[in-house]
Amino acid sequence: MITAGRIVRLAERDRAQVQFFLDGEMRHxxxxxxxxxxxxxxxSALRNSEFGPELRAGFCLMGACQDCWVWQEEGPRLRxxxxxxxxxxxxxxxxxxSWP
Amino acid sequence: xxxxxxxxxxxVGAGPAGIRAAATLVEAGLHPVVIDEGxxxxxxxxxxxxxxxxxxxxxxxxxxxxxxxxxxxxFDRLAEEGRLTHCAGSSVxxxxxGRLHVLxxxxxxxxxxxxxxxxxxxxxxxxxxxxxxxxxxxxLGAAQIALKAQGVALGRRIVLVGSGPLLTLVGAxxxxxxxxxxxxxxxxxxxxxxRGFWGLAASPVVALRGLALRARLGGRYYxxxxxxxxxxxxxxxxxxxxxxxxGREHLTPCDMIGMGWHLRAETHLADLTGxxxxxxxxWRQWLPMTDEMGRAGDGVYLAGDGVRLLxxxxxxxxxxxxxxxxxxDLGRPTSCVRADLRKLARLERFARGLACAFPxxxxxxxxxxxxxxxxxxxxxxxxxxxxxxxxxxxxxxxxKSLSRVGMGRCxxxxxxxxxxxxxxxxxxxxxxxxxxxxxQAPVRPAPxxxxxxxx
Numbered sequence: 001m002i003t004a005g006r007i008v009r010l011a012e013r014d015r016a017q018v019q020f021f022l023d024g025e026m027r028h029x030x031x032x033x034x035x036x037x038x039x040x041x042x043x044s045a046l047r048n049s050e051f052g053p054e055l056r057a058g059f060c061l062m063g064a065c066q067d068c069w070v071w072q073e074e075g076p077r078l079r080x081x082x083x084x085x086x087x088x089x090x091x092x093x094x095x096x097x098s099w100p
Numbered sequence: 101x102x103x104x105x106x107x108x109x110x111x112v113g114a115g116p117a118g119i120r121a122a123a124t125l126v127e128a129g130l131h132p133v134v135i136d137e138g139x140x141x142x143x144x145x146x147x148x149x150x151x152x153x154x155x156x157x158x159x160x161x162x163x164x165x166x167x168x169x170x171x172x173x174x175f176d177r178l179a180e181e182g183r184l185t186h187c188a189g190s191s192v193x194x195x196x197x198g199r200l201h202v203l204x205x206x207x208x209x210x211x212x213x214x215x216x217x218x219x220x221x222x223x224x225x226x227x228x229x230x231x232x233x234x235x236x237x238x239x240l241g242a243a244q245i246a247l248k249a250q251g252v253a254l255g256r257r258i259v260l261v262g263s264g265p266l267l268t269l270v271g272a273x274x275x276x277x278x279x280x281x282x283x284x285x286x287x288x289x290x291x292x293x294x295r296g297f298w299g300l301a302a303s304p305v306v307a308l309r310g311l312a313l314r315a316r317l318g319g320r321y322y323x324x325x326x327x328x329x330x331x332x333x334x335x336x337x338x339x340x341x342x343x344x345x346x347g348r349e350h351l352t353p354c355d356m357i358g359m360g361w362h363l364r365a366e367t368h369l370a371d372l373t374g375x376x377x378x379x380x381x382x383w384r385q386w387l388p389m390t391d392e393m394g395r396a397g398d399g400v401y402l403a404g405d406g407v408r409l410l411x412x413x414x415x416x417x418x419x420x421x422x423x424x425x426x427x428x429d430l431g432r433p434t435s436c437v438r439a440d441l442r443k444l445a446r447l448e449r450f451a452r453g454l455a456c457a458f459p460x461x462x463x464x465x466x467x468x469x470x471x472x473x474x475x476x477x478x479x480x481x482x483x484x485x486x487x488x489x490x491x492x493x494x495x496x497x498x499x500k501s502l503s504r505v506g507m508g509r510c511x512x513x514x515x516x517x518x519x520x521x522x523x524x525x526x527x528x529x530x531x532x533x534x535x536x537x538x539x540q541a542p543v544r545p546a547p548x549x550x551x552x553x554x555x
Contacts (some may be wrong), residue, residue, distance in 0.1 A: 002256060006236065006336070011279045012153050012251035019374065032150040037250045044335040044355075045235035051479035055336055057235035057254075059476065059514070061242035062144055063137055063191070064223050064366070066477065066509035066545055078548065082137070082189075088320065 006040040006057060020089040021073075029085045035078060036061070036068050038085035046070050046080055047093050071095055107430055108212055110135065110200060112369060113145020113219035116412045117404025119175045120419030121217045121426075126183045128427050135187040135202055141175040144241060145412045148172060149249045160248055162273070163309060164412065185466050186507075187211075194541035195372045198399075201542070202228075208550045215399045218369050219419060220407035224266070226361035227465050228518050230472040231330030232359070233479060236337030240266045240360035243299070244273065253279035255356020259340040261285040261327045263458035264362035265310060265411075268512075271320070272313040282352050284317050285342055285363070286340065287461045289324030290409055299453015302446050326464065330357055361460055364517065366406050371539030373400045377534040382452055383409060384460040385517055387535040392441060394422035401426050409455075414447040465521045474522065475515040477508020485522045494527025494537040496520055509545055512537040538541050 001009040015030040020038060028049045029038030036058050039046055045055035047070055058068035068080040073090040109125055111118045114136035125132045134141070140148045146161065146168040149404040157165040179186045187202065194201040200211045224239035231237075238254055240262060246254050253274060258281045261269050271284040279327065300307040314321055324345030324548075331339040331351075340352045362383075370388040371377070377386045387407060394401045403422035404415035417440045424434040468474070470483030482502055488503035496519070505519045506512030512519075516537050524531045 005248070006255060007255055008253040010247065010251055010253055010279060010280065011155055011159075012149070013286065014154075015152060032152055032250075037246070037252055040254070049233065049479065051477075052233060052473075054233055054332065055235040055334075056233075057336060058238065059242060060223060060239045061245040062223060063544070064510060064513055065239075065476070069509075069545075 003041040005042040006044045007037060009041075018085055018087045020085055020087070020091060022091050033085045034081055035070065035083045035085050035089070035091065036080035039070070039080060039091065043093070083088055105457060107214040109133070109215045109217065109271050110211060110213040111217045111219060111425065112136075112200075113143065113221055113404070113406070114138060114141035114175065114186070114413065115219060115221050115404060115415060116171060117221070117415035117419035117422070117442045118143070118219035119171050120216070120416045121219060121403055121423040122184050123174055123178060123404050124348035124420050124423035125427070126178050128432055131184060132187045133187065135190050135192055135211070137189065137201070138192050139178075139189050141186065141188075141471070142168065142172055144245065146171055147245060149248050149251070153251065155238060157249070164431040166413070191544045192369055193544050193546050195369055196541075203316025203542070203544065203546050203550055206547070206550055208396050211397075215401070215430070216373065216404060217401045217403060217422050217426060218373070219404045219415070220366040220369055220406040221421075222363035222365050222409060223513060224407065225362050225460065225517060226359055226514050227361055227461050228468060228472055228474050228515070229261070229330055229359070231332055233334035233473045233476050234330060236332070236355055237330060237357045237359065239350065240270045240505070243358040244270045247273060247277055247279075252356075253277070255282075255337070255354065255358070256280060256281050257355040258355045258356045258358065259283045259285065259403050260358045261325070261340070263288040263320040263461070264360065264492055265454060265458070266360055268310055268314045268317065272316045275316055281317075281320055282354050283340070284321045285325035285327055285340075286321065286323045287325060287327070287464065288458045289345055289388070292459065293323065293457045296453040296455070297447050299451075299456060302449040302453065306450065362373060362458055363405060364513070365409060366513075367537040368511065370396065370402055370406065372541055372543070374398060375400060375534065381532075382455045384462070384531065393437070394418055395426035396430075397423050408448065408451070410444070410447045410451045414451070417444050417447070460517070462521055463535070465518045467524045468522070475505045476509055477510050478504055480505045480515075482522055485519050486526050489523040489526035492522050494529050494534050496523060496537055499523050500537055506537045511540065511543065
């Protein structure tokens with residue numbers, strides 16, 4: 001199943017949906033998705049690079065490269081590849097405006 | 101003595117090596133603590149999807165399904181029976197004087213040990229290619245984890261590049277799962293692959309299985325290819341520009357690239373615990389030194405791909421051996437290890453064959469244009485690394501300070517080998533002489549709040 005984003009769901013498609021918010025907009029993912037999978041089901045990337053013009057979409061998926069840190073509305077960042085997506089999560093692709 | 105009554109033994113990593121080490125200690129009546137970053141034990145190669153996923157172990161692990169099932173069942177049983185303590189989803193971020201700093205759910209906990217078994221595994225050995233900083237470039241391991249643990253492909257049209265067993269395996273797994281794999285580019289030419297033949301003959305079944313997997317790739321597989329550039333547009337990767345063995349240019353549209361040249365041992369914790377290192381010419385990387393059982397000294401033992409890149413079967417054996425060494429050092433009886441040592445020697449021969457057949461692409465790295473990015477974390481370029489070498493000389497840590505290569509959030513895991521290659525080329529010396537980046541705690545990023553809550 002080709003998604004609106006980067007990923008193609010090849011298996012395990014019969015899971016319950018979870019809803020989360022990305023930059024304030026409601027998005028759908030499946031129970032058991034990581035934040036990385038959930039975001040890339042509707043986007044081609046996770047965040048902007050701090051050091052260049054390009055987008056980043058994760059790299060190692062095993063918690064070693066730290067390419068996939070994304071922002072949450074309440075402040076703390078999380079590593080998208082190793083964090084499960086949960087109902088009602090509020091994620092951002094850019095730092096909160098209040099960030100210094 | 102507290103050590104003889106109830107020694108505190110900590111195992112870091114719950115892959116094949118860590119699980120076998122734990123089981124061996126439990127059999128001897130000890131209660132190890134197993135710290136692992138995964139939510140469920142298994143490691144990377146036998147990684148398990150989250151609860152509620154339905155594919156069978158045959159679908160997930162192919163020919164290795166029985167081994168995966170056995171390891172998972174063994175570990176789960178020991179954990180359920182309370183014969184070991186499993187700290188899941190936890191990272192050891194520092195090790196100092198018999199104490200580990202462990203980052204769990206937001207807090208750092210200090211765990212003391214009398215004996216430490218490090219089974220930290222390996223990750224992909226990657227090499228920079230112009231354009232690899234763009235979204236949609238992943239390691240081969242990432243492509244496999246996405247498929248295994250999430251049931252997804254990381255792109256609609258995929259090009260894989262690199263060399264080594266994982267290149268063929270991931271390609272075949274993706275094709276079988278129905279992903280659109282446009283090309284599999286092996287940077288090792290056929291004549292190089294044949295040079296590894298005698299080593300590979302040490303495990304003929306595994307070698308033949310590899311060839312059978314490669315046959316599934318059909319016309320997508322190219323030996324002796326060179327990936328010259330990864331093209332990108334506003335949404336990430338858009339094409340791979342490469343040459344085949346005959347020198348013909350190709351432009352293959354794709355939105356995902358998976359890359360990897362065999363494996364890189366994960367050695368940060370071995371470094372922090374004071375292990376000595378030696379440069380391995382064949383693997384082209386620094387590896388910790390141990391005796392044949394995995395003893396590194398000072399109550400530290402190493403097992404699995406974090407010390408010798410022998411794959412999952414070798415890791416199981418090495419885990420048993422490290423635990424046996426630990427037991428024997430504690431003055432406890434152990435079973436005979438001769439058969440395990442023999443098996444390990446055969447796997448070592450096979451692994452040397454692999455290293456020879458599918459080498460690190462040194463020439464490709466040395467030919468990188470100055471503007472190409474070497475460090476993906478902070479976009480440090482090849483030019484900056486070369487300038488650092490010109491200014492500071494051919495020493496790894498000086499170039500690190502001058503250029504910031506290896507100082508990003510991955511702490512050099514994905515740029516160190518390429519950076520050292522560039523410094524060696526610039527200084528006219530060998531990578532061995534350039535040295536290695538010193539490991540620094542914390543070896544994973546940790547929020548400052550985790551330390552504030554500690555006291």
